[in-house]
Amino acid sequence: MNAIEIKGLKKNYRDFNLGPIDLTLPQGCIMGLIGENGAGKSTTIKAMLGMITSGGSIRLFGQDIGGDAAALKQDIGVVPDEIGLPEMLNARQIEKIMRDTFTNWQTDVFNDYLSKFNLPEKKAFKEYSKGMKMKLGIAIALSHEAKLLILDEPTSGLDPLVRDEIVSILNDFTRDESRAILISSHIVSDLEKICDYIAFLHKGRMMLCEEKDRLLEQYGVLHTTADVLNELEDGAVIGKRVTDYGAEAIVDRAKIPQTFETQPVSIEELFVIMAKEA
Amino acid sequence: MKGLLKKEWYVLFNKPVMLLLPIMIFIIMGLSTKSIAMILYLPLYAGILPVSLITTDETSRWERFALGMPYSRKTLVSAKYLMSILLVIASTLLTSVMLLLFLNNAFTLQQSVLTVAAIAAGSLLLPSVLLPLNLKFGTAKARLALFVLLAICGSVSAIALNHEGEDVRFDLFAKIAAWGLSPALLTVLLLAAAVILMFVSWMISVTIYKRKQF
Numbered sequence: 459m460n461a462i463e464i465k466g467l468k469k470n471y472r473d474f475n476l477g478p479i480d481l482t483l484p485q486g487c488i489m490g491l492i493g494e495n496g497a498g499k500s501t502t503i504k505a506m507l508g509m510i511t512s513g514g515s516i517r518l519f520g521q522d523i524g525g526d527a528a529a530l531k532q533d534i535g536v537v538p539d540e541i542g543l544p545e546m547l548n549a550r551q552i553e554k555i556m557r558d559t560f561t562n563w564q565t566d567v568f569n570d571y572l573s574k575f576n577l578p579e580k581k582a583f584k585e586y587s588k589g590m591k592m593k594l595g596i597a598i599a600l601s602h603e604a605k606l607l608i609l610d611e612p613t614s615g616l617d618p619l620v621r622d623e624i625v626s627i628l629n630d631f632t633r634d635e636s637r638a639i640l641i642s643s644h645i646v647s648d649l650e651k652i653c654d655y656i657a658f659l660h661k662g663r664m665m666l667c668e669e670k671d672r673l674l675e676q677y678g679v680l681h682t683t684a685d686v687l688n689e690l691e692d693g694a695v696i697g698k699r700v701t702d703y704g705a706e707a708i709v710d711r712a713k714i715p716q717t718f719e720t721q722p723v724s725i726e727e728l729f730v731i732m733a734k735e736a
Numbered sequence: 737m738k739g740l741l742k743k744e745w746y747v748l749f750n751k752p753v754m755l756l757l758p759i760m761i762f763i764i765m766g767l768s769t770k771s772i773a774m775i776l777y778l779p780l781y782a783g784i785l786p787v788s789l790i791t792t793d794e795t796s797r798w799e800r801f802a803l804g805m806p807y808s809r810k811t812l813v814s815a816k817y818l819m820s821i822l823l824v825i826a827s828t829l830l831t832s833v834m835l836l837l838f839l840n841n842a843f844t845l846q847q848s849v850l851t852v853a854a855i856a857a858g859s860l861l862l863p864s865v866l867l868p869l870n871l872k873f874g875t876a877k878a879r880l881a882l883f884v885l886l887a888i889c890g891s892v893s894a895i896a897l898n899h900e901g902e903d904v905r906f907d908l909f910a911k912i913a914a915w916g917l918s919p920a921l922l923t924v925l926l927l928a929a930a931v932i933l934m935f936v937s938w939m940i941s942v943t944i945y946k947r948k949q950f
Contacts, residue, residue: 509803509950528808536804542797546750558739559805
């Protein structure tokens with residue numbers, strides 16, 4: 459079963475249009491939703507959670523979110539870009555609230571995360587650092603046997619050590635193949651480490667949604683001259699940078715002669731070049 | 737729902753001194769001056785408290801966070817109304833005890849019951865009006881509505897209460913008797929009107945909240 463199935467998702471604002479977006483995330487996988495600030499990542503996530511009205515169809519675990527979305531969210535752990543907990547509450551009080559919120563709440567798991575993340579139980583939420591707040595949000599999302607994690611920019615503004623810690627926790631989460639993660643970020647390097655699927659959003663449009671390995675196999679970096687690039691068949695060059703000393707291009711490996719030697723492309727390079735050429 | 741009520745409780749009683757200080761002032765002032773009006777402000781104060789919960793929600797961006805959890809929009813709204821009702825009931829009970837124990841010379845029992853019913857109804861009126869406004873426009877804009885409402889309440893109580901030395905009585909009771917309405921019937925009518933109004937307000941709030949985009 460697919461954890462997420464989105465077909466023709468659309469949302470129109472006065473100055474921004476999202477979609478149409480098609481996206482499928484199978485269980486057991488991690489999908490990275492990549493896009494610049496304002497590309498529509500948060501809007502897509504909000505639509506998935508029913509926070510905004512939108513056109514198209516959104517199904518989570520085969521169930522339309524238009525139905526009993528509240529019951530459906532028992533199986534979902536959501537970590538928004540800002541953890542919206544009242545600032546005067548402490549972790550102990552928050553645990554008591556969550557215990558009466560999620561039917562599968564596991565106090566011992568939550569306590570383990572508190573000590574693992576070094577989160578003080580009695581300290582008010584407002585006194586937590588940004589990284590600590592995010593960790594508490596992740597602890598909540600991981601303590602009720604969620605089958606799907608939806609994270610909106612969880613590593614944004616955090617130092618590399620905390621980011622790495624979060625990435626490693628998310629990796630552990632999907633060892634159980636019934637689970638899945640959708641994670642949005644503009645820090646592509648974080649997503650590159652853990653994602654099975656990559657979706658590129660640019661100015662509200664879905665540029666691609668593919669398996670990461672297939673993308674890395676399909677595209678490569680070619681160092682050559684501008685003249686050689688001009689001779690390649692249409693569609694072979696995804697994007698290029700030409701200088702007085704030569705040319706560097708991201709190419710579709712299937713569309714260039716096999717004698718050409720290419721180097722691996724990073725997801726970040728691919729996204730930047732595709733966004734520029736779009 | 738239990739989790740939401742627990743959250744509201746923790747937020748409300750986070751700073752008990754700040755919460756209880758106005759209550760103590762109303763009680764002490766009321767008892768020392770034998771002013772029923774001061775005591776009767778208690779349920780009104782309780783009726784306004786849920787608005788402060790919405791302010792906290794706005795500041796912390798709780799609503800967005802809560803919509804990621806297994807709560808429907810209807811449940812989120814209902815929690816605010818339930819909290820209002822519980823606070824008004826608690827404060828009305830406290831007010832009743834104060835009236836019976838300490839100000840029993842001012843009213844007959846029937847008048848006391850009617851007064852408490854009237855103030856309970858009035859206290860339910862506040863969240864009934866303020867909650868939809870706050871949910872629709874946000875707390876900053878809706879605060880203006882609160883000031884208008886308080887001015888109206890103040891004017892009405894000034895007209896209704898006739899302070900003549902120690903003997904504080906409603907002239908209204910005489911008028912009610914002249915209209916031929918029994919205090920018992922009026923008590924029931926007032927409370928019924930308040931409950932109906934609150935129900936209508938809840939339906940409006942749910943509709944507003946269902947349309948809200950986060």
